[in-house]
Structures are given as C-alpha cells and as structure tokens.
Amino acid sequence: MENKVSYALYILQEPVQYLALSFMALMYAIKISQLLKKPFPPERAELKGDRVSGALHSLTNVLRPWDMESTSKHLYFYTEFMIFHVAVALTIGSTFLIPLAPQVMTPTVTAVFMLFMAAAFLIGLRRIYRRLTVPEIRIISTPDDYFAITLMTVFFGVGVVTMWLWIQGRPETGWMWLFFLMTTFFLIYVPFSKISHYVLYPFGRVNFGMIFGGRGILNRQNRNVTWDPK
Amino acid sequence: MQEAAERAAEKLGAPEERKWPLKPEFTPEMLAEMERLLPEKLKNRVVATSLAGCIHCGMCSDTCHYSVSIPEDKTLVPAYKADRFRKWYKSRFDWMGRIFPSFVGAQPLTKELAEDMFDKLFGGCTMCRRCTYNCPMGVDYGMMVRAARSMMQKVGRCPQNLQDTVDTHYNHGNNMAVPQDEFVETIEWIEEELQDEEGCEDFTIPIDKQGATYFLTLNPREPKYYPLTIQATAKILNAAGVDFTISSRYWDLTNYALFNGNDEDARLFSLWQVEDVKRLQCEYLLSGECGHGYRALRWELPNWVGGAPFKITSVMELMAKLIQDGKLNIDKSVHADKRVTYHDSCNIARSGGILEEPRIVIRAAADDFVEMEHNREKSYCCGGGGGALAMSEFSKRRIAAGRIKAEEIRATGANIVLQSCHNCTDQLKEIIEHHGIDAKVMNLAELVAEALVV
Ligand code: SF4
Ligand code: SF4
Numbered sequence: 001m002e003n004k005v006s007y008a009l010y011i012l013q014e015p016v017q018y019l020a021l022s023f024m025a026l027m028y029a030i031k032i033s034q035l036l037k038k039p040f041p042p043e044r045a046e047l048k049g050d051r052v053s054g055a056l057h058s059l060t061n062v063l064r065p066w067d068m069e070s071t072s073k074h075l076y077f078y079t080e081f082m083i084f085h086v087a088v089a090l091t092i093g094s095t096f097l098i099p100l101a102p103q104v105m106t107p108t109v110t111a112v113f114m115l116f117m118a119a120a121f122l123i124g125l126r127r128i129y130r131r132l133t134v135p136e137i138r139i140i141s142t143p144d145d146y147f148a149i150t151l152m153t154v155f156f157g158v159g160v161v162t163m164w165l166w167i168q169g170r171p172e173t174g175w176m177w178l179f180f181l182m183t184t185f186f187l188i189y190v191p192f193s194k195i196s197h198y199v200l201y202p203f204g205r206v207n208f209g210m211i212f213g214g215r216g217i218l219n220r221q222n223r224n225v226t227w228d229p230k
Numbered sequence: 231m232q233e234a235a236e237r238a239a240e241k242l243g244a245p246e247e248r249k250w251p252l253k254p255e256f257t258p259e260m261l262a263e264m265e266r267l268l269p270e271k272l273k274n275r276v277v278a279t280s281l282a283g284c285i286h287c288g289m290c291s292d293t294c295h296y297s298v299s300i301p302e303d304k305t306l307v308p309a310y311k312a313d314r315f316r317k318w319y320k321s322r323f324d325w326m327g328r329i330f331p332s333f334v335g336a337q338p339l340t341k342e343l344a345e346d347m348f349d350k351l352f353g354g355c356t357m358c359r360r361c362t363y364n365c366p367m368g369v370d371y372g373m374m375v376r377a378a379r380s381m382m383q384k385v386g387r388c389p390q391n392l393q394d395t396v397d398t399h400y401n402h403g404n405n406m407a408v409p410q411d412e413f414v415e416t417i418e419w420i421e422e423e424l425q426d427e428e429g430c431e432d433f434t435i436p437i438d439k440q441g442a443t444y445f446l447t448l449n450p451r452e453p454k455y456y457p458l459t460i461q462a463t464a465k466i467l468n469a470a471g472v473d474f475t476i477s478s479r480y481w482d483l484t485n486y487a488l489f490n491g492n493d494e495d496a497r498l499f500s501l502w503q504v505e506d507v508k509r510l511q512c513e514y515l516l517s518g519e520c521g522h523g524y525r526a527l528r529w530e531l532p533n534w535v536g537g538a539p540f541k542i543t544s545v546m547e548l549m550a551k552l553i554q555d556g557k558l559n560i561d562k563s564v565h566a567d568k569r570v571t572y573h574d575s576c577n578i579a580r581s582g583g584i585l586e587e588p589r590i591v592i593r594a595a596a597d598d599f600v601e602m603e604h605n606r607e608k609s610y611c612c613g614g615g616g617g618a619l620a621m622s623e624f625s626k627r628r629i630a631a632g633r634i635k636a637e638e639i640r641a642t643g644a645n646i647v648l649q650s651c652h653n654c655t656d657q658l659k660e661i662i663e664h665h666g667i668d669a670k671v672m673n674l675a676e677l678v679a680e681a682l683v684v
Binding site: 035038042043045046048049069070073077134140143147191193197200201205207208211212216220 | 272274275278279282283288290291292297304307309313332333334335362363364366367368369528530532533538579580608
C-alpha cells in the first residue's frame with residue numbers, strides 16, 4: 001500500500017508525531033528517574049528463594065492467567081484484557097507503519113489490525129458499562145478512569161474506520177486526520193493520565209517478584225523442600 | 231533462689247516509662263505533621279509505586295476477606311480503602327492531581343479524609359496482602375498501609391489497645407508485662423508438668439542456657455493463657471534431642487510495632503532480641519508458633535537492625551525438619567478419629583514463605599487432613615491479622631470479616647482447625663463460635679505432642 005498524502009498530513013503524521021513522541025519520552029524519563037532515585041527497601045534476611053528469578057516470574061505472570069486467582073476466576077475478563085492490550089499495541093504500531101512502512105500495511109495485515117481494533121472497541125464499550133454499573137468498580141472510578149477508557153474506545157472506533165478506508169486505497173481522509181490528531185493528543189496527554197500505567201507496571205511487578213521471590217513463595221521449584229538455614 | 235531474686239530485680243524494656251499520647255480525633259496540627267512526614271515515606275520505592283500504580287481495574291475487589299465477607303459494604307473493596315491514602319498522595323505528588331485534583335480523585339488531607347483513612351486502614355485492612363497477590367500492578371498493601379498507619383500513629387492517632395500493647399512492650403520488655411520472676415516460675419512449673427508426663431521424666435526447659443543451639447521465643451499469651459503450647463513445643467524439642475533454651479529476658483517474639491507502623495519501636499524490640507541471643511551465644515533464633523512474630527523476626531528484624539549475626543528459623547520449619555530426619559516417633563492413630571484442616575496465617579505463608587512445612591508436620595501426625603478451598607499463599611486472612619485483635623473499636627467488623635474463613639472451615643468438615651499463630655487462634659475461636667461450627671482450634675505443636683511416642 002502507498003501512503004500518498006498532502007504535505008499538511010505528512011506534517012501531522014511525521015514531524016508533529018515525533019515532537020509529541022519526544023515530549024512523551026521526556027515525561028516518562030522524568031517519571032522513571034524519579035522512581036529509580038527511590039531506594040528499594042532492603043532485604044537483609046537470609047533468603048529462602050531467589051529475588052531475580054522471582055522478579056522474572058512476576059514480570060511474566062501476565063502470560064500465566066492461572067497464577068492469580070483474579071485472572072483464573074475471571075478468564076473472560078483476562079481474555080478481554082489481552083485482546084485490548086494487543087489492540088493498543090497494534091493501533092499504536094499502525095501510526096508508525098502507515099507513514100514509515102506503508103508497504104507492510106497490506107490489506108491482509110490491515111484486516112488483522114482492524115479485527116483487533118473492532119474487538120477492543122466492543123471491549124471498551126463493555127468496560128465503560130462495567131465501570132458505570134458494577135458498584136465496587138463505580139465506587140473506585142474517577143473522571144480520569146472514565147475519560148481514559150472512553151478515549152481508548154473512541155480511538156479504536158476511529159481506527160477501524162480509518163483502516164477500512166486505507167484498505168480501499170484512500171490514505172488521506174478526514175478519518176485519517178482524526179486518527180493522527182488523536183494519536184498526537186495521546187502522546188502528549190498519556191504521561192499525565194492513568195494510561196501511563198505501563199511505565200509503572202514493570203516497577204510494580206519487579207517489586208512484587210523481588211520481595212516474594214526472595215521469601216521463597218514464587219517460582220517454587222520443589223514444593224516439598226524444607227528450608228534448612230545451615 | 232539468689233539468681234531468681236537477681237532476675238526479679240532486673241528492669242527489662244526501656245529505662246524510662248512511656249505512654250504514647252493518643253488523640254481521639256485528628257487536629258489541624260496533626261494533619262500538618264502528617265503532611266511533613268509523607269515525603270519521607272515516599273522514599274521507599276515499593277510504597278511510592280504502590281501509591282502511583284493503581285489503575286482502578288477492580289481485580290482486587292473480590293480477593294479481600296473484608297469485601298468478600300461483607301459484600302454489602304462496597305467501601306471495603308481494597309482499592310477504595312487504599313484510595314483514602316492515595317487521594318492525599320495524589321493531591322501532592324501526582325502531576326494531574328496537582329492541576330485538576332477532582333479529575334483524578336485527588337483530595338487534600340482534611341480531618342474527614344484522615345478519619346476515613348484511620349477507619350479503613352486500621353480497621354478495614356489486616357495488611358494480609360491477599361489483594362497484592364491478585365493485583366496485576368503489584369500494589370503492595372502490606373507496605374503501603376503500614377506507611378499510612380505509621381504516619382497516623384506518629385501524630386497520635388492509633389487504636390488504643392494496639393498502642394497500649396506496643397507501650398507495654400516498650401515499658402516491660404514483653405507485650406503483656408509479664409514480670410521476669412513470674413515468667414521464670416511459669417516456665418519452671420511447665421517443666422514440672424512436662425516431667426509428670428509418662429516418658430518425659432528427663433525432659434527439661436533450660437532457662438538462660440549459654441551456648442544452646444536454639445533460642446526459643448514465645449508469644450506472651452503462652453505463659454499467660456496457653457502454657458500447654460509451651461509444654462507441647464518443649465516436649466517435641468526434648469524428644470528430638472534438640473539443644474534449646476528460653477531466655478528469662480527477651481523471650482517475647484511479638485512486635486506490634488509491625489502493625490502500628492512505628493519503625494523506631496520495631497527496631498528497638500528487635501535489638502533487644504538480638505542482644506539477648508548474642509548474650510546466650512545461641513546459633514539460631516527460633517520463632518515459636520506466631521504469625522506476625524515469625525515474620526517480624528525472620529524477615530523484618532534483619533532489615534530493622536541491619537543484619538543478624540545468627541540464623542533465624544521457626545518451630546514450624548524445625549518440626550518439619552525433625553520429622554523428615556526421622557527424629558520424632560509419631561503415632562498417627564492417636565488422631566484417628568479426627569479430621570484436621572490447616573489455616574495458613576498470612577504472615578507465615580503469604581508474607582513468610584512457610585507453605586509446605588506445616589503440611590509435612592500435619593501429614594506425619596494425622597491421616598485425615600483436608601485442605602481449605604483457598605490454602606497456602608492463596609489462603610484468606612482469618613480476620614485477626616494486622617493487629618486487628620488489638621483494635622476493640624473494630625471488633626464487630628473483624629468478626630464479620632471472618633465469614634469466608636468460617637465457611638471454608640465448615641466445608642472441610644474438620645473438627646480440628648490447626649494454625650500456627652496466636653492472633654489466628656483467638657480469631658478462629660471467635661468466628662467458629664459465631665458461626666456455630668463444631669471444631670477445636672489447636673496449634674501444630676499440640677497436634678504433634680499428643681501423638682508423640684516417647
Ligand atoms: S491487604 Fe488483605 S485486608 Fe488489606 S485490603 Fe488487601 S486483602 Fe484486604
Ligand atoms: S487490582 Fe491493583 S491496580 Fe487493580 S484496583 Fe486493585 S490495587 Fe488497583
């Protein structure tokens with residue numbers, strides 16, 4: 001596929017995106033360095049397990065829904081979560097591929113992207129409904145939570161239409177403009193929103209894995225070993 | 231006799247008496263002091279990440295014994311409780327929270343918010359970390375809630391009995407103010423009782439034995455109310471030929487400063503213990519059957535005092551090892567008519583890493599062992615953890631929060647509920663009675679001691 005677009009759309013798709021992306025990277029760098037400056041609480045006790053393998057185990061737990069009761073009990077929710085996040089990756093990916101490697105976005109590839117975006121759009125709608133109607137979720141929800149999920153859902157919706165038009169060989173449409181304007185907004189807004197949770201995610205998982213891996217609770221190789229401090 | 235008199239004259243605990251000044255409600259001065267303390271707490275990366283990392287996904291909402299047992303009260307959902315603290319944090323440290331506070335639910339620390347925090351983080355969370363294990367973001371409720379409690383306690387807002395327990399420990403060297411001479415007499419009396427048991431005539435409970443391998447520590451509830459658990463533990467250690475001693479000084483393994491969040495006190499109590507193990511030149515500090523006490527000694531003490539010059543283990547682990555090494559002769563038929571189940575105390579299992587050892591012990595002593603639906607690190611808190619038993623203002627909620635545990639016990643059909651913690655003992659007894667379950671609560675040493683062939 002070819003990305004033959006006007007100069008104005010080119011400006012939005014490339015220089016503006018790069019600027020927004022640099023801004024986002026800067027904000028994340030500040031966030032990450034602020035966290036890295038804080039010391040990890042010491043663990044001077046003799047370990048029963050391994051902190052590094054605990055951290056690795058914890059970091060990969062997203063791939064093991066059976067590990068956490070909250071996912072094993074709610075496999076449907078977990079599947080939605082996975083589809084939603086794959087869709088996020090693909091949608092963001094498409095904003096790079098369209099201007100930089102349009103030949104990759106063949107009709108078949110684009111159709112796969114669209115499938116995920118459409119599924120994520122429906123999941124987004126269900127998540128908004130869940131936030132509004134499930135009392136224990138509503139009570140913890142803030143405007144930021146509603147805004148973030150609504151924004152993502154609309155983004156997926158816009159993405160589906162944009163990709164559909166792209167397949168038709170129409171790289172410059174109002175939808176494409178909207179899609180990239182939303183992307184720009186995202187890049188600038190996300191560091192201030194809960195959507196930036198993926199930056200904190202590795203920290204939280206590593207913290208968890210280090211503590212409970214070291215204490216011998218995670219990643220147990222042999223469940224019957226009696227720990228001998230000698 | 232002279233030795234006993236000398237012991238009685240010794241002042242244990244801190245040199246000066248203290249009563250931490252508590253206030254019935256938050257005042258503007260207290261709030262200002264908490265504002266000053268907050269940045270210090272955020273220097274801990276786990277606390278900072280836990281405050282910033284919640285995405286309000288709600289995956290923890292049905293993992294907490296409070297929210298599961300009391301479903302009608304949605305304010306007991308973990309994220310809601312933590313948000314009492316998080317709102318304040320966001321108002322000061324979240325970028326968006328500083329500009330558009332209501333957009334992210336940020337709120338400055340007001341008297342109302344602080345009272346809500348007191349209610350939910352002292353009276354609505356046992357710091358059991360069950361939600362932590364179910365949180366995709368790894369939010370650590372243990373450290374985060376303790377940080378909040380610590381600030382509230384520092385400014386004088388802490389449940390009265392909980393603070394009294396810490397003060398008693400501070401003033402007397404143990405949390406029930408057991409005088410040294412009374413403690414020694416109790417141990418000597420238990421030793422006599424033990425020697426009256428058939429086959430145990432030579433068994434001893436050495437006090438202050440220099441160079442003993444194991445320095446056995448106890449929960450003050452044992453000499454006060456449950457001497458039979460000391461007798462049971464001593465019987466097992468003697469039967470296996472374990473070289474152990476009990477100190478006449480710092481024998482109390484509890485550390486309620488783990489619950490009220492006062493690091494200075496936690497460190498001080500730990501230091502006393504360290505000095506005492508060093509005094510007797512023991513190789514191991516041996517935690518008795520006590521949930522938070524085990525965690526405080528095994529995992530927190532080395533951090534509080536900067537490392538320990540001896541090994542730290544527990545009676546639960548030692549018993550399992552003695553069984554595996556064939557050092558104990560146990561007749562299972564003694565428990566033939568009983569069905570047993572085991573409650574994993576949160577601080578022993580989820581936060582402590584003792585998961586299989588109790589099962590090795592139980593399987594060696596009883597044939598009919600039925601696990602609860604949720605066990606090991608997935609076990610529900612019984613509701614008595616986190617100092618909850620020392621918070622009479624929240625007793626009603628504590629009992630109600632034990633419903634899920636009571637139901638799981640009932641489902642096993644067990645008539646013996648085993649556990650290794652004195653707070654769990656009391657809570658389990660209460661909820662079992664409250665829910666009309668016909669079962670007896672015992673600790674592991676009692677189970678084994680009854681079946682021991684000596
Ligand atoms: S730590 Fe335990 S008691 Fe506290 S909110 Fe989490 S599950 Fe509930
Ligand atoms: S599971 Fe974790 S991230 Fe989700 S609401 Fe609970 S504490 Fe927050």
